[in-house]
Amino acid sequence: MEKSGSVDSVESLCSSTTTRSDRSSGTRVSDTELRSKGRAIEKVYKDTSKGELPLLPEELVQDSAKDVTYICPFIGPVRGSLTVTNYRLFFRCTDREPVFGLDLPLGVLSRVEKIGAATSRGDVSYGLACKDMRNLRFVHKEPEDSLKKSVFEVLMKFAFPVSNNMSLFAFEYKQVFPENGWRVYDPLAEYKRQGLPKESWRISKVNDRYELCDSYPAALVVPVTITDEELRRVSSFRAKGRIPVLSWIHPESQAAVVRASQPMVGQNGRRCKEDEKLLQAIMDANAQSHKMFIFDARPSVNAAANKMKGGGYESEDAYQNAELVFLDIHNIHVMRESLRKLKEVVYPNIEDSHWLSNLESTHWLEHIKLILAGSLRIADKVESGKTSVVVHCSDGWDRTPQLTSLALIMLDSHYRTIRGFQILLEKEWLSFGHRFQQRVGHGDKNHTDADRSPIFLQFIDCVWQMTRQFPAAFEFNEYFLLTILDHLYSCLFGTFLCNSEQQRLKEEVPKHTVSLWSFVNSQLEEFVNPLYVHYASHVLFPTVGIRHLQLWVTYYIRWNPRMRPQEPVHQRYKELLAKRAELQKRVEELQREAANRTASSTSERAGSPTRSITPVQTFV
Amino acid sequence: PTPGQTALPTYHGDLSPHPYLSPREIVVNEANFVRKCISAESCQDDLWGKLVCTNFKVSFITHNSLPRQCTHRLLGEHDIPLACVEQVVTVNDVKGKQKILGSNQKLKFNPTELILYCKDFRIIRFRFDEAGPESAKKVCLAIAHYSHPADPQLLFGFEYVGKRYHGSTACTRVVCSGERMNGIDPGGGMQTTLFDCSSDWDREIKRTGASEWRVCTINQGYFISPSLPEFFVVPVSLADQDLKQYACFFYSQRIPLWCWNHSSGSALVRMSNISDPQQQRKVEQRISSAITKSHPLRSDVFKSDLDKNLPNIQDIQAALLKLRQICVIDPFEESEEKWLSSLESSRWMEYVRTFLRHAVEVVYMLESRNVPVILLEKEDRDLSCVISCLVQLMCDPHCRSLHGFQGLIQKEWVMAGHRFLDRCNHLKKNDKEESPVFLLFLDCVWQLWNQYPAAFEFTEVYLTVLGDSMWVPIFSTFLFNCPRQRAENSRWDWSQQFSLKDQTLFNNPLYVGKIATCVQNGTVKTFTHRRSKKNYSSTLRGLPSALRNGSLGPNDTLARRNSLVLRLRSDLSQVREQQETPSERFIRDFFSRPVDLQGLLLPQLLPSHLSVWKLYFLRWVPEAQIPQGGPITAFHKLSVLTDEIDMLQNQLRQYKGAGGTPNNLHAEHSKMYFKATSTPHQPPAPPEYLSSSFPFSPVGNLCRPGILGSPLSKFLNGAKIWLSTETLANETI
Numbered sequence A: 001m002e003k004s005g006s007v008d009s010v011e012s013l014c015s016s017t018t019t020r021s022d023r024s025s026g027t028r029v030s031d032t033e034l035r036s037k038g039r040a041i042e043k044v045y046k047d048t049s050k051g052e053l054p055l056l057p058e059e060l061v062q063d064s065a066k067d068v069t070y071i072c073p074f075i076g077p078v079r080g081s082l083t084v085t086n087y088r089l090f091f092r093c094t095d096r097e098p099v100f101g102l103d104l105p106l107g108v109l110s111r112v113e114k115i116g117a118a119t120s121r122g123d124v125s126y127g128l129a130c131k132d133m134r135n136l137r138f139v140h141k142e143p144e145d146s147l148k149k150s151v152f153e154v155l156m157k158f159a160f161p162v163s164n165n166m167s168l169f170a171f172e173y174k175q176v177f178p179e180n181g182w183r184v185y186d187p188l189a190e191y192k193r194q195g196l197p198k199e200s201w202r203i204s205k206v207n208d209r210y211e212l213c214d215s216y217p218a219a220l221v222v223p224v225t226i227t228d229e230e231l232r233r234v235s236s237f238r239a240k241g242r243i244p245v246l247s248w249i250h251p252e253s254q255a256a257v258v259r260a261s262q263p264m265v266g267q268n269g270r271r272c273k274e275d276e277k278l279l280q281a282i283m284d285a286n287a288q289s290h291k292m293f294i295f296d297a298r299p300s301v302n303a304a305a306n307k308m309k310g311g312g313y314e315s316e317d318a319y320q321n322a323e324l325v326f327l328d329i330h331n332i333h334v335m336r337e338s339l340r341k342l343k344e345v346v347y348p349n350i351e352d353s354h355w356l357s358n359l360e361s362t363h364w365l366e367h368i369k370l371i372l373a374g375s376l377r378i379a380d381k382v383e384s385g386k387t388s389v390v391v392h393c394s395d396g397w398d399r400t401p402q403l404t405s406l407a408l409i410m411l412d413s414h415y416r417t418i419r420g421f422q423i424l425l426e427k428e429w430l431s432f433g434h435r436f437q438q439r440v441g442h443g444d445k446n447h448t449d450a451d452r453s454p455i456f457l458q459f460i461d462c463v464w465q466m467t468r469q470f471p472a473a474f475e476f477n478e479y480f481l482l483t484i485l486d487h488l489y490s491c492l493f494g495t496f497l498c499n500s501e502q503q504r505l506k507e508e509v510p511k512h513t514v515s516l517w518s519f520v521n522s523q524l525e526e527f528v529n530p531l532y533v534h535y536a537s538h539v540l541f542p543t544v545g546i547r548h549l550q551l552w553v554t555y556y557i558r559w560n561p562r563m564r565p566q567e568p569v570h571q572r573y574k575e576l577l578a579k580r581a582e583l584q585k586r587v588e589e590l591q592r593e594a595a596n597r598t599a600s601s602t603s604e605r606a607g608s609p610t611r612s613i614t615p616v617q618t619f620v
Numbered sequence B: 001p002t003p004g005q006t007a008l009p010t011y012h013g014d015l016s017p018h019p020y021l022s023p024r025e026i027v028v029n030e031a032n033f034v035r036k037c038i039s040a041e042s043c044q045d046d047l048w049g050k051l052v053c054t055n056f057k058v059s060f061i062t063h064n065s066l067p068r069q070c071t072h073r074l075l076g077e078h079d080i081p082l083a084c085v086e087q088v089v090t091v092n093d094v095k096g097k098q099k100i101l102g103s104n105q106k107l108k109f110n111p112t113e114l115i116l117y118c119k120d121f122r123i124i125r126f127r128f129d130e131a132g133p134e135s136a137k138k139v140c141l142a143i144a145h146y147s148h149p150a151d152p153q154l155l156f157g158f159e160y161v162g163k164r165y166h167g168s169t170a171c172t173r174v175v176c177s178g179e180r181m182n183g184i185d186p187g188g189g190m191q192t193t194l195f196d197c198s199s200d201w202d203r204e205i206k207r208t209g210a211s212e213w214r215v216c217t218i219n220q221g222y223f224i225s226p227s228l229p230e231f232f233v234v235p236v237s238l239a240d241q242d243l244k245q246y247a248c249f250f251y252s253q254r255i256p257l258w259c260w261n262h263s264s265g266s267a268l269v270r271m272s273n274i275s276d277p278q279q280q281r282k283v284e285q286r287i288s289s290a291i292t293k294s295h296p297l298r299s300d301v302f303k304s305d306l307d308k309n310l311p312n313i314q315d316i317q318a319a320l321l322k323l324r325q326i327c328v329i330d331p332f333e334e335s336e337e338k339w340l341s342s343l344e345s346s347r348w349m350e351y352v353r354t355f356l357r358h359a360v361e362v363v364y365m366l367e368s369r370n371v372p373v374i375l376l377e378k379e380d381r382d383l384s385c386v387i388s389c390l391v392q393l394m395c396d397p398h399c400r401s402l403h404g405f406q407g408l409i410q411k412e413w414v415m416a417g418h419r420f421l422d423r424c425n426h427l428k429k430n431d432k433e434e435s436p437v438f439l440l441f442l443d444c445v446w447q448l449w450n451q452y453p454a455a456f457e458f459t460e461v462y463l464t465v466l467g468d469s470m471w472v473p474i475f476s477t478f479l480f481n482c483p484r485q486r487a488e489n490s491r492w493d494w495s496q497q498f499s500l501k502d503q504t505l506f507n508n509p510l511y512v513g514k515i516a517t518c519v520q521n522g523t524v525k526t527f528t529h530r531r532s533k534k535n536y537s538s539t540l541r542g543l544p545s546a547l548r549n550g551s552l553g554p555n556d557t558l559a560r561r562n563s564l565v566l567r568l569r570s571d572l573s574q575v576r577e578q579q580e581t582p583s584e585r586f587i588r589d590f591f592s593r594p595v596d597l598q599g600l601l602l603p604q605l606l607p608s609h610l611s612v613w614k615l616y617f618l619r620w621v622p623e624a625q626i627p628q629g630g631p632i633t634a635f636h637k638l639s640v641l642t643d644e645i646d647m648l649q650n651q652l653r654q655y656k657g658a659g660g661t662p663n664n665l666h667a668e669h670s671k672m673y674f675k676a677t678s679t680p681h682q683p684p685a686p687p688e689y690l691s692s693s694f695p696f697s698p699v700g701n702l703c704r705p706g707i708l709g710s711p712l713s714k715f716l717n718g719a720k721i722w723l724s725t726e727t728l729a730n731e732t733i
Helices: A010-023 A031-035 A040-049 A151-159 A187-193 A228-237 A273-284 A300-309 A332-346 A355-362 A364-383 A399-411 A418-431 A436-440 A455-469 A478-490 A501-506 A516-521 A568-603 A609-613 B003-007 B133-146 B156-165 B169-178 B198-208 B240-247 B277-293 B313-329 B332-337 B339-346 B348-367 B383-395 B402-415 B420-424 B437-451 B460-471 B483-489 B500-506 B509-522 B537-541 B557-561 B582-592 B631-658 B662-669 B712-716 B725-731
Strands: A061-072 A076-085 A088-093 A101-105 A109-115 A123-130 A135-141 A201-204 A220-223 A245-249 A256-259 A292-296 A322-326 A388-392 B027-036 B047-054 B057-062 B085-092 B097-101 B113-118 B123-127 B213-216 B232-235 B257-261 B267-271 B302-305 B373-376
Touching: A061 A088, A061 A151, A076 A135, A076 A151, A101 A478, A109 A151, A135 A151, A187 A201, A187 A418, A220 A273, A228 A273, A245 A399, A256 A364, A256 A399, A273 A292, A273 A388, A292 A364, A332 A355, A332 A364, A332 A455, A355 A364, A355 B339, A364 A388, A364 A399, A364 A455, A388 A399, A399 A418, A399 A455, A418 A478, A418 A501, A418 A516, A436 A455, A436 A478, A455 A478, A478 A516, A568 B631, B027 B057, B027 B133, B047 B133, B085 B133, B097 B133, B113 B133, B198 B213, B198 B232, B198 B257, B232 B257, B232 B277, B240 B277, B257 B383, B267 B277, B267 B383, B277 B373, B302 B348, B313 B339, B313 B348, B313 B437, B332 B339, B339 B348, B348 B373, B348 B383, B348 B437, B348 B582, B373 B383, B383 B402, B383 B437, B420 B437, B420 B460, B437 B460, B460 B500, B509 B631
Parallel strands: A256 A388, A292 A322, A292 A388, B267 B373, B302 B373
Antiparallel strands: A061 A076, A061 A135, A076 A088, A088 A101, A109 A123, A123 A135, A201 A220, A220 A245, A245 A256, B027 B047, B027 B123, B047 B057, B085 B097, B085 B113, B113 B123, B213 B232, B257 B267
């Protein structure tokens, strides 16, 4: 089921890839050279000046063109050559020293279009809109021969493989890593780690074949008192069959975080006895409280409007000991619009004089604030109120995972470690069916698709905000979060493909693609926050005021050349750690030496004259 | 015990029924059974005690103690120096009356409440429900009267300073040096240069290699200009006789002052306006040509008109008032909604950026164009102080050490005659003269610090405390308008205010650690980022993000200077040409190279890269506090590590025969506030009392008016709505 087992030794890894490169086309540089590191950047540049391209295993050059002009919004037009592979777009300037380049995975492209008609000289302008907060513009002379395809037509084909009935590059990429990231998350092990009490909760196999709910995982945790038959009834009452199931349980109070989708109440106020029983059972499973909170992520107006479409929210008559709270978080369309405005404000240039009010008018930070505030309320009810909570929005796959996973990060320090965070993503986002394919639109040229929305980006932004407030509480660094976002779009790894666990299984994604975690976990040191202090059972309550939220400039403004990426504190800390290790070694050496010397000096007190040179301890 | 400690016993604040009084401090009035309000929402945490007004401070004496914070030697946790009181407001909530009290005023009602608005953004409230109405009234009037001194002699600092130093100047230097932190002076055995004697200037000339400049003594005894220092530096080609002649043309006889020399030989000079328009050209020319003569390449002088390019002092004051309004006066949740746009309309951040940018322009002239620069300002006593300091901070790593920085302030603010007395409005006489120029400067420094934290020897706590020192009149540096008034009394002696332990909060572990790593073996060792054998990123990452969209490679700076590639091709006329000025190019060049923390530092000037100085402006706001979080948690971790390194080095020294008993010695002498534990491999968790406000605490320091007694619903709109009562209960102390 999984792709070729992990390889332990570096040697075997190198040899296996070199042989593969031998078979491939001539433009290929050897993989050993690719992987040579440290001075990677300069290396790449030197290679490119010779006209060579750093290629990944199974990456093949599809087309290239000389005499393309990249219209850089920061330094103006740059002439060079453009190469398109089945994975990336590579632009390298030819007419200037120093070397200048662009290197981006095709997955980040959301739109490629011709702008205007050809000029009298036959120049055509192309605009490339990217998912990662930038737009690129190229000017290129159309080929004389009308039969020959322009490099941009090739680009369009490979940028949107799904629309062209091709497979994503993730299915080609065959890099082998020492660790297999597809094994990071094991639901049973995770629920065991949480200390799931067997007397009140059970792991149901009712969704083993994804028949109860095709967007839910196979393993579902429900109260022991509810039968599978009752669950089936509940599933017809919850939108998309997404029934209330356990996400996390407090190790001491046993207050639970439960997630669901909206109840199908409709205009007539339909009720479902099994659903009511299920929520009562969830409440009863926690002896500490006789109350529970239902957090509806939506603004109350939206929740009410959903009744027209058959949805709605829990009425307090039907759910007697439950208190319903609306969290006022807007839907995917509002968030998409907000990010669009943000992109206008940050790219390419920032307007100096109205930066803050422009930023405010995007409402991006306001949305971040509401999401964090909602998560904080959930975490607080569970931790301080010892109350179980149910979280849902409409379908329970956008705002719900944002809220539950942020609340879980606040509540459980395990999720603040690198591997714990991977588990959290695998569980709350991937297994519970956040519709990554739809929201990101991997390889799909339909850029106006109303289902696209930066929900996951928003979540990562919230996590970043928390790492700013608690710089020592997270094991991972900023680069880890950036890497996740880069590969959310890159389509190099299989991790963020498809919409649900069921789809991923059907497409055999774990078998045919590499997991992002294979890459990450094979070089963990790159992603470690050196300031991390592990303190167990420590709950984080971030401050969600707008005063403490800031725009994540290293993500949103990173294309601006005036932006210097640096983490001086972390870097300095690493140097200090190295220094400490060195000193420790020397002290230990001297200690040993001194011990030997005292041992020997006691035996031959008369001593040799040489010892008087080293006065250490001799004056005693 | 050090001499400093015998002179000023540490304030303990415990159980003493009387206020701790400094020498010459006297109690003026007091009232018993006063309640100090602690939290905005209820009075259950209020503290009972005695409210005392002395000629130096407002003191509140109580048996209860507040959460731990940095303790001041002269001021208890509830004390406010009178100089820090901005406004005294008395309220009678039964009658619905309110009055702002000035000096020598009458009060027609019995106050039930006293609100003190402080210059450091605190708002402190006392209630007199149980106090005698007469004594309450009297203490309010006393506070109002004494916080509006009629003349400078009544500022307590004058008396205090007089007593402390009069006739004992001989020993003060000893006191200072004896108190040096942990024996190993970070500045290499130096202390803060005061620039009050000729030799200090000589050393500065030598240090900066300004060989064509000399110390001028014509102002000895302040015969030429009362606002200039007695000693200053001029081009060698200008004779004393000429200077005396020119002096009368300048605004208040302020002869142009040399500030500093760039290593290329270009000087930075500050100059006031020439009052006589007929002489203007001639005098200016003479001065300029003298400066040109002192330049190794005889380069022409560049004049930078600060009045034209920078906000004036009233603008700066207006900006701070607006900033204060949104930070501490407006209800939290209301200001929250429009925080960013209100922040923008306060213009404070814009001004911070304008000053930084102007300084960068000057740096460009010195560094890249290699020309001497004159900073022109009408009086040469406000804006030039900021710009000249910022330029030196960016160019000269010496100024980023603690003593170097204090010397810089001494040189460019104190000696150059910044009117602290007027700008602080200590006498509350002329509001038009009040302006937080120095605070704006500190904010600019903080921005630099925030972008390059490892380049500075000091911390942001130091910068904050330095800003607060303006309101503690003991610290005479900030009491006077010019060096003549200040005379002998100016000292940078932090042990007057803080214990040695608390002073370690000033030490930046990143910088201290740097010294520790460098000094070892006498060789400078750089630790390159250690990479593991295998790295898969190089290919996946592609080009580093900075290079991916148009910026240039790291080793290309020389090539670019004469590169022609920016020229547009004719067929691309529809593309807007990027008009990059040479100084923009200079900045871009700088950012395309790896930064050298011991070399030139330029700030990121994108508005998105400047932040609000939260520790200074938001430290008292309870809703804005991050419990157990904030940058201090990183500081804690770094401090502990630096301390471990220090400990190990001590051990090594011991083994090498330096002797002593380093382990005991270490505890006393550690440079770090947070120390290593005996089990170094188990880093201690940050203490629970840490918060983003540390070492300050919002508890009892910010009680906005209008919240007490208001309906509960109003509070429920507040930010803490997200936390349940259970959490709030745990949070309060």
